Amino acid sequence: MSSVIFLVDHSGGKISKAAGELATFAKGVGQSVAVVLSSNPAEIITQLSAFGVDKVITASGDWDKYSSAAAAEALAQIMESEKPAAVLITSSARGKEIAGRLAVKSKSGIITDAINVDKELITTQSVFGGSTTVHSAVITGTPIITLRSNSIEAVAAPSTPTVSEFAVTISDNAKLSTVTAATPAVKGGRPELTEASIVVSGGRGTNGDFKPVEAFADSLGAAVGASRAATDAGWYPHTHQVGQTGKTVSPQLYVAAGISGAIQHRAGMQTSKTIVAINKDPEAPILELADFAVVGDLFNVLPQATQAIVARKA
Amino acid sequence: MKIAVCVKQVPDSWAEKKMANGLLDRASVDAVLNDLDEYAVEEALRIVEANSASGEVGEASGHSVTIISMGPERATEALRKALSMGADDAILISDAALSGSDALATSLVLAEVIKKGSYDLVICGTESTDARMSVVPAMLAERLGVAQLTFAGKVKVDPAAATVEIDRVTEFGTETMNAKFPVVLSVIEKINEPRYPSFKGIMAAKKKVITTMSLADAGVAASDVGSSAAWSTVKDALPRPARTAGIKVTDEGEGGSKLVDFLVEKRLA
Numbered sequence: 029m030s031s032v033i034f035l036v037d038h039s040g041g042k043i044s045k046a047a048g049e050l051a052t053f054a055k056g057v058g059q060s061v062a063v064v065l066s067s068n069p070a071e072i073i074t075q076l077s078a079f080g081v082d083k084v085i086t087a088s089g090d091w092d093k094y095s096s097a098a099a100a101e102a103l104a105q106i107m108e109s110e111k112p113a114a115v116l117i118t119s120s121a122r123g124k125e126i127a128g129r130l131a132v133k134s135k136s137g138i139i140t141d142a143i144n145v146d147k148e149l150i151t152t153q154s155v156f157g158g159s160t161t162v163h164s165a166v167i168t169g170t171p172i173i174t175l176r177s178n179s180i181e182a183v184a185a186p187s188t189p190t191v192s193e194f195a196v197t198i199s200d201n202a203k204l205s206t207v208t209a210a211t212p213a214v215k216g217g218r219p220e221l222t223e224a225s226i227v228v229s230g231g232r233g234t235n236g237d238f239k240p241v242e243a244f245a246d247s248l249g250a251a252v253g254a255s256r257a258a259t260d261a262g263w264y265p266h267t268h269q270v271g272q273t274g275k276t277v278s279p280q281l282y283v284a285a286g287i288s289g290a291i292q293h294r295a296g297m298q299t300s301k302t303i304v305a306i307n308k309d310p311e312a313p314i315l316e317l318a319d320f321a322v323v324g325d326l327f328n329v330l331p332q333a334t335q336a337i338v339a340r341k342a
Numbered sequence: 343m344k345i346a347v348c349v350k351q352v353p354d355s356w357a358e359k360k361m362a363n364g365l366l367d368r369a370s371v372d373a374v375l376n377d378l379d380e381y382a383v384e385e386a387l388r389i390v391e392a393n394s395a396s397g398e399v400g401e402a403s404g405h406s407v408t409i410i411s412m413g414p415e416r417a418t419e420a421l422r423k424a425l426s427m428g429a430d431d432a433i434l435i436s437d438a439a440l441s442g443s444d445a446l447a448t449s450l451v452l453a454e455v456i457k458k459g460s461y462d463l464v465i466c467g468t469e470s471t472d473a474r475m476s477v478v479p480a481m482l483a484e485r486l487g488v489a490q491l492t493f494a495g496k497v498k499v500d501p502a503a504a505t506v507e508i509d510r511v512t513e514f515g516t517e518t519m520n521a522k523f524p525v526v527l528s529v530i531e532k533i534n535e536p537r538y539p540s541f542k543g544i545m546a547a548k549k550k551v552i553t554t555m556s557l558a559d560a561g562v563a564a565s566d567v568g569s570s571a572a573w574s575t576v577k578d579a580l581p582r583p584a585r586t587a588g589i590k591v592t593d594e595g596e597g598g599s600k601l602v603d604f605l606v607e608k609r610l611a
């Protein structure tokens with residue numbers, strides 16, 4: 029049976045939610061082979077074995093010190109020896125860089141931001157802000173595919189993967205840029221934006237007061253997002269920006285409060301399963317997208333909705 | 343310092359886009375300078391201004407900013423915009439054989455042209471708003487075999503030491519990274535506020551040189567680029583069924599409760 033390699037994202041000894049999703053995609057195609065770039069992989073392997081992983085290949089090295097160049101070299105060497113049918117990577121800034129370099133190194137075609145990959149390695153992408161669905165295939169080399177997180181539900185399937193350590197050699201060229209300091213994004217108590225099944229976002233309409241947005245998010249166990257107008261004004265951290273130059277989210281439910289729905293914002297949320305909008309302006313473009321829209325003041329609507337949710341749960 | 347800035351002309355991101363024969367239909371929409379590349383042009387100009395005795399760009403500064411683009415003939419409009427912001431000159435690689443090129447071909451052509459110029463810094467945007475792949479800068483660093491400093495929210499250049507330090511801003515947080523020249527950089531849209539071309543800048547840009555290169559000039563074989571050389575192929579592109587019109591209520595004191603009723607009915611709360 030052909031094998032599919034996937035690169036495991038992890039930080040602080042924890043695998044990302046996307047890693048389980050990639051494992052599920054890989055299993056759908058063939059034997060799933062997880063690549064773990066870490067000098068201390070034990071904990072990570074344990075977590076991976078919950079997702080039916082057949083094989084784990086680990087490689088130790090200074091992965092936090094060098095740019096995506098080093099990770100791409102490691103993957104290229106593992107690819108060379110493993111000869112997989114495809115390589116799957118998460119569609120993050122770093123994931124896409126690694127994929128791009130790997131495509132050049134291995135003379136292989138690359139598809140980014142896929143939301144599905146089937147048994148025949150045909151990918152599905154949602155483009156132009158969700159208005160068009162595209163099916164594509166790589167026709168040269170080994171398909172290198174980056175997948176958006178939250179595109180499928182990771183399937184739990186306990187397994188006892190075989191584990192092997194791969195000795196990679198990282199060239200001087202991959203060490204040309206180095207990380208000298210790192211400040212990881214602060215993780216609050218709320219779910220991660222790209223992993224959350226519900227996202228509640230606020231825009232310029234909040235006028236800088238995100239409390240009603242946060243309270244409603246907390247009542248639903250949701251992540252908090254923001255429009256660029258809100259992050260530019262410094263009302264909410266840039267890491268919470270949804271949109272073309274922020275994060276792409278595709279939750280079960282997206283709530284936009286005080287957001288007009290500019291094309292750049294829509295690019296990051298338009299594939300959400302259900303969209304709810306709260307806006308004072310009955311002409312705001314976001315209302316065209318909404319499955320349910322309330323024309324009104326978010327400072328009245330959100331607190332009332334929060335109360336109703338809290339009351340239901342009590 | 344010799345600085346190159348890679349810019350792309352793209353369909354206006356505010357316009358509605360369609361597919362035609364498996365490719366983006368570019369003829370039906372206005373073409374503009376990729377707005378994310380304006381930040382790259384601006385950053386290049388600021389780096390020169392910070393390191394020139396007069397505080398200005400231009401020949402007297404002892405540094406140069408060259409705009410490089412691969413695209414159709416009409417991409418010169420985007421190049422003029424970058425020149426009117428203050429860049430010194432531009433190169434456009436344009437050839438019928440390039441039509442339908444993927445990121446692999448684009449990075450191959452750009453890398454060959456960049457090699458001829460021996461630039462200290464190559465600055466890109468983080469993403470072209472049409473392809474949205476965000477891979478060309480990393481591919482360029484790979485092909486050129488030089489350092490990659492991407493997703494910069496802040497750039498510090500030390501020309502004497504020939505080093506660059508950046509704050510890399512991604513979903514994982516911020517990292518400080520450094521490297522020696524030559525470097526491929528990409529800059530995020532929070533890094534600066536691109537200037538509007540002044541009247542003087544627009545007039546000056548008319549006299550600036552845009553060198554047009556063919557594939558042969560770039561030293562790339564036609565068989566390595568274009569639709570026929572693409573390493574992936576689109577099977578089909580289907581318009582998604584239009585969203586059915588949603589429910590719209592006007593808040594008359596019950597908006598929040600009605601919203602929750604909807605969520606409960608949809609089993610979302």
Ligand SMILES: Cc1cc2nc3c(=O)[nH]c(=O)nc-3n(C[C@H](O)[C@H](O)[C@H](O)COP(=O)(O)OP(=O)(O)OC[C@H]3O[C@@H](n4cnc5c(N)ncnc54)[C@H](O)[C@@H]3O)c2cc1C
Pocket residue numbers: 230231232233234254255256257258269270271272273274275285286287288289290291292293296306307308309312324325326327377378531
């Ligand atoms: C290169 C580039 C990249 C960009 N990338 C992004 C991106 O990634 N993400 C992004 O979001 N934007 C992005 N933008 C910006 C985008 O074009 C819009 O400017 C931005 O999304 C607007 O944010 P907003 O909807 O919060 O503000 P506005 O457009 O000002 O809308 C505010 C809305 O709030 C409503 N409102 C006001 N008060 C209330 C109230 N009390 N109750 C209810 N409603 C109220 C108003 O009716 C209005 O509709 C980008 C732009 C460019 C040029």
Ligand SMILES: Nc1ncnc2c1ncn2[C@@H]1O[C@H](COP(=O)(O)O)[C@@H](O)[C@H]1O
Pocket residue numbers: 348349350376378379382410411412413445448452465466467468469470471473474475476477478479
């Ligand atoms: N055809 C092109 N000509 C010049 N630069 C390009 C071209 N395509 C992409 N780039 C550069 O690469 C960046 C990322 O593009 P992409 O990988 O297509 O999302 C852009 O912001 C540009 O700086």
